[in-house]
Amino acid sequence: MSSETETVEDETANERSVLDIWEDWYHVPVLSVLVAFMFWVRIQARERFTSGGEILFRGNDAYYHYREIQYTVNNWPWTMPFDPYTHFPYGTTSGGQFGSLFDQIVATAALVVGMGDPSGETVRTVLLYAPAVFGTLLVFPLYYLGKHYAGRLGALFGVFVLAILPGYILDRGTVGFGDHHIAEAFFLSIALVMVVRALRVAQQEKPVYELVVDRDWEALRDPTIASVLAGVAIALYLWTWPPGIIFIGILGAFFTVSLTLDYVRGRSPDHTAFVGVVSLATVVPMLVVKTGSLSFETTTISLTQYLIAIAVAAGCAFMAWLAREFDDRDIARHYYPAVIAGGILSGAVLMAVALPDAFSLIQDNVVRVFALGSSDTGRTVGEVQAVSLDDAGSFMISQYGLTYLTAAFGLFWMAAHIALAGDDYRPDELLLVVLTVFLVLMSLTQQRFNYYLAISVVLLNAWLFGQILRLLDVPTSAKRLTDIKGYQVLTLVAVLLLVTVPLVGPLASSSASTAAAEAGNSTGPGSSAYWAESTGWLQENTPEPGTYANPDGEPMEMYETYEQTDDYDYPEGAYGVMSWWDYGHWITVQGERIPNANPFQQGPRPASEFLQTTNETRAELVLEALPSLDERDEHISDLSNDELREVIAQQSEAEAREDTRYVMIDDQMASNKFSPITRWAGPSFGDYLSTQERMITFQTAEGQAQQPANLYGMNDRFENTMLSRMYYHDSQQLSHYRLVHETRSDTTILSLAQRTEGGATRPVAINRRFTGRLANMLQRPDVGAYDIRRESTVKTFERVDGATLEGSVNASNATSVTAMVQLNGTQDQRQFTYYQSVETDENGDFTVTVPYPTEETLGPDDGYTNSSVRATGNYTVFTGSLEGVNAERIGDRHILQNLENPGQIGNADVPERAIYEGDNVTVEMEGIEENLDVNDTADNQTSDNQTADNETTDNGNTTVGDDGTGSDGASGDGNESDTALDGRFVRATTP
Structure with a gap:
């Protein structure tokens, strides 16, 4: 029992x-x-970020973090003090947001994983997973706070x-x-844990001023330790993201309300004030380690962070002292909030007078972060x-x-x-x-x-x-x-x-x-995946910075330690790459070249002005003046050509040699991003739109139907911008820019219109990339497409002096002379024609500057470019104009057959060195045989329905373009318009 x-x-x-x-x-x-x-x-999506054995990232800032991390791996624990590999021709300090605690932690992890000597792939792999690790670790501080x-x-x-x-x-x-965003959230949560813990300990231990005076460290030990740890956590957050000083501002608002409530409700404000004073006093010395500027800034540890931390700590001390003064003078407690409010207002006025720059900076950032709106340029950042x-x-x-x-x-x-x-x-x-x-x-x-x-x-x-x-x-x-x-x-x-x-x-x-x-x-990696082809080409086929036209020069090292300067003195042979600021970090990290503009929003105004200008002369002046425009770039659109020439004339020898040599344009810049581009300089986006008669293609049960309509769309001003003339027209009529590479991937850009119930049409999308959303819209019978274009996703152009073709024709008056050459695109994926027309003088003499050579003999080892775009023959120079002739779609012989009285013709070989050194090439002009058979075609002539995959079609599905031409829907200006919507947007080519 x-x-x-x-x-x-x-x-x-x-x-x-x-x-x-x-x-x-x-x-x-x-x-x-x-x-x-x-x-x-x-x-889950990790495999999407591996392309061809290369690890990619999403967005653009991640690539610059990789650069900072790789530098820190090489120089642990130090971060990059200055970077001349971006924002050409000035260089930049990356600021406290890069080379931050986030980068140091990832670099340390890479060193551990790589056993002290990690490969580039190891560093990329660690960075690839770092956001997921930080995002998961966020569980623990939030669990503690929730508990x-x-x-x-x-x-x-x-x-x-x-x-x-x-x-x-x-x-x-x-x-x-x-990027550092998720690390911000993680370290802010840690800071909250420590501040909340310090507040709890302070309410339990009740530290007061008398204990400090008596140096009763036994009574003050726990709240002091808790408050110091809170200060350390706040400092670590600022080390991760210096603009997080706004969190100290929020703490300032909290301490103001809390200490006021304490006193008005009969509690001693000393307990909470103790936390504020000790924690923020701890922050100040910890800022010294990461200080990046001794001016007032927000993006790096600067006097701004010191000022706000000291101000909030002093404010806590002042409020606790004021409460004691109220008690000693027997002043009614309900006056306390009014006195505090008056003190804050007086302090703001005093700061505005004594430190106007700091006050303006803080005011601007408060508006930017809390005002429920954004600036015109801020709206360009998603x-x-x-x-x-x-x-x-x-x-x-x-x-x-x-x-x-x-x-x-x-x-x-x-x-x-x-x-x-x-x-x-x-x-x-x-x-x-x-x-x-x-x-x-x-x-x-x-x-x-x-x-x-x-x-x-x-x-x-x-x-x-x-x-x-x-x-x-x-x-x-x-x-x-x-x-x-x-x-x-x-x-x-x-x-x-x-x-x-x-x-x-x-x-x-x-x-x-x-x-x-x-x-x-x-x-997924998004746009960086298709830019990887172009930046990879850039790295392999262009000279290293420091060796352009200077093959014996010393190349600039990617991960060298460079001394900080306001305007870096670049060596001879260094050069810039012009593109929109979104792509700057990809050009730096993937291409190992120096962008003019970058995602720090450095250089967007000159880039905007260059891309929008409709005159090549001005475009050249903008790039030549760029080394001297940094302080004036906000007003660059207001500078006349003569003022730009004056700027150029006053340049130092170092500034004069700091050239921009390449331009990279992608489908987004030419479509969706063009509106944001216009917000930085030049005309507004609306100036590039107008109503014109356009042909709309609708899908019907019987096939396709076309309907003319007056619709809003991109106008001639847009077509004449440098961006459009290069991207859509392959530098036609330009003297100093040649296409040197285009991606194998293509993209379609188009506009959509919708038929209303009354039979009218209205645009629902203008000049947009063809996406799944637009494809779904096109399935509707009342939605059609117009202004359809098919282009390579990214195109890279080189800026050259150009070779000058000179000659003379028999003419009693001035006449037109055209120079043209057939070109094969990257890997012969398409053939197109470059041409340029000029007017002779009254004696028949002409000069025409062209950017394409007819033979490729130079490369990066010679200080020049290994172009992927090659001429198929020499230049044909003839009297006459190509206006109204579709030169991009048909061959030399066919063009001549379409000219009225072509008169004289000549040929010219242009050596590659001639386009770099601006040499002259003489063209001997001869009369054209009178018995030229207009029905004779060259061997490379194709039917007008030739498709991009070289499959000839004769199904009669040609469409009429806006200008009335019927050649594959192509218009006289070289644009594809209204290509048949048969499920394939066909890019017309001349193989």
Whole structure:
């Protein structure tokens, strides 16, 4: 009997110990599952970032982070002080956002993985996965914060919410997005953990001024340690992202409200003020290590960070002192808020007078971050665009599902609790309320800041869940699980469904997965994949910087340590690559060449002016004056050609040799991005649009139908821009720019029009890249396409002096003379014709400067370019103009047969060195045989329906272009217009 009793008692004891262990540790397996799920979601698309054995990244900043990380690997732990490999011809300090703590951590990880000597591939691999690691590690500070605010169950619920969110917090933390954004969120969360902990310790230990005076370190030890750790965490956040000084500004707002509430409600403000003074006093010396500027800036550690940290610390001390003065003078407490407000206003006025530059900088950044709008140029950057208040609801649902509504409910509940709690309110809850208000403003003003707002959404959902558990008195211990009631279960299930159903299951983007899982699997390298071909070509087929036209020069080293300077003195043979600023980091890192403009938004105004100018002479002047335009580039459009010549005449010898030698243009610059390009300089986008008669192609049940209509679209002014003349017209009629490479991949650019019920037509997309969305629109019978063009995705041009063809024709008056040459594109993928027409003088003498050689003998070893575009023969020079003749689509002989009275003809060979050195080439002109058979065609003549894959078609599907020509829909200006929409956008070629 006794033995049976002992057995039962032992079993009961064992059962209880298992329950006790489960109650102590149940969060560990739950967290483990959530962490594993989050990491899997964030690395699903990893294989998409490997192309041809090369590891790619998403976006452009990731590539510059790779550059910084590789430098740090080579020079650990130091980061790059100055980089002349971008923003030609000045160079740049990359600022505190690059070469930051994020880059140092990734570089250290690469050194560990590579056992002290990692290869470039190892470094790229570590950076590839780094965002997913940081995005997953975010679980731990948020779990701690959730536990602090809502207990373990509430914290687990918050982590679950984090795991299923599909918005920016996921987007910035997926594999391949090698930017510092997710590291910002991680270190901000760490800083919040430490500040919240310091506030809690201060409320428990109650440090006051008298303890400091008495040097009672025993009483001050715990709050001091906690506050110092908070300061260290804040400093680490600033080391990751110096503009995060805005967080100290938010802390300043919190301390202002909290200390005011403390005093008005009868509590000593010393406790919270102690945290503010000690933590921010700790930040200041830690800034010294990463200081990048002794002026007032925001993008690097500068006097701005010192000023704000010291100001907030001093403000905390002042408010605590003022409270004591109020008590000593027996002043009514309700006057305290007014005095504080007056003090803040007076301080702002004093700063505006004493430090106007600093005040203006802070004011501008407050407006830029909190004002619910964006500047005209800011709207050209996708991630910093404001969220329209009309679309705010749908935007928030796309980011958070319905969790943003439950978070908003939790925010109001918490704020009401603070308002009604009297002197028993919790400062840490007030911190979350104040922080959330500012983060909402930030995330609506700049979309990217939603990776910050997600922190508040997670914590408020955790807090709300904890409050519901408390109100329902739901059993949270293992021993009381049997006591749970039906209504409690139903309520909790309803809350879970409200939060999760929009993000998981049938209401999510895929019924088979969460919205997060689908979003994580939809990422990829994007445009960097097709730019990789062009930048790879650039690296292999152009001279290294320092050797252009200077083969014996010393090449500039990619990862050399360069001394910081305001205007780098480039060596002879260094050169710039002109493109839009989006692509600068790809040119630097993938191409190992020096862009004029970059994603630091350095150099966009000269780039905008160059791309928009409609005159080659001015384009040349802009590039020649560029080394002297840095301080004046904001007004570059206002400078006349004579003023540019004056700038050039005053250049130093070093400035005069700093040339831009290449221009790279892609399909986006020529379509979707052209409007943002116009916002920096020159005319507005509307000046490039006009109404003209255009031919629209509609898909019908019987096939295709065409309809003429007056529609808005790109006009002649656009066609004459340098961007269009190079990208769409392969430098026709230009003297100093030759196509040297184009990608094998093609793209279609077109406009769409829709028929209204009344039979009229209206444009619904103008000059846009052909995407899946536009393809879906074209399936509708009331939507048609017009102004269709097919071009290589990226084209690279070289700027050369050009060879001058000179000669004389028999003419009693001035007449036209045309020089033309047939060219094969990259890997002979297409054939096109370059031509240029000029007028002779009254004696019949002519000169025409051309950029293409007829023989390729030079390459990078000679200090020049190994062009992938080659001439198929020599230049044909003849009297007459090509106006109205489609020179890009037909051969030399056919062109001559279409000319009226061509008169005289000559041929010229142009050596490659002639186009680099500006040599003259004499052309001997002769009379054309009178018996030239106009029906005779050259061997390379093709039918007008020749397709890009060399498949000749004769199905009669030619279309009539805007100018009335019927040759494959091609118009006289060399553009493809209205190509048949038979499922293939055909690029007309002359093989």
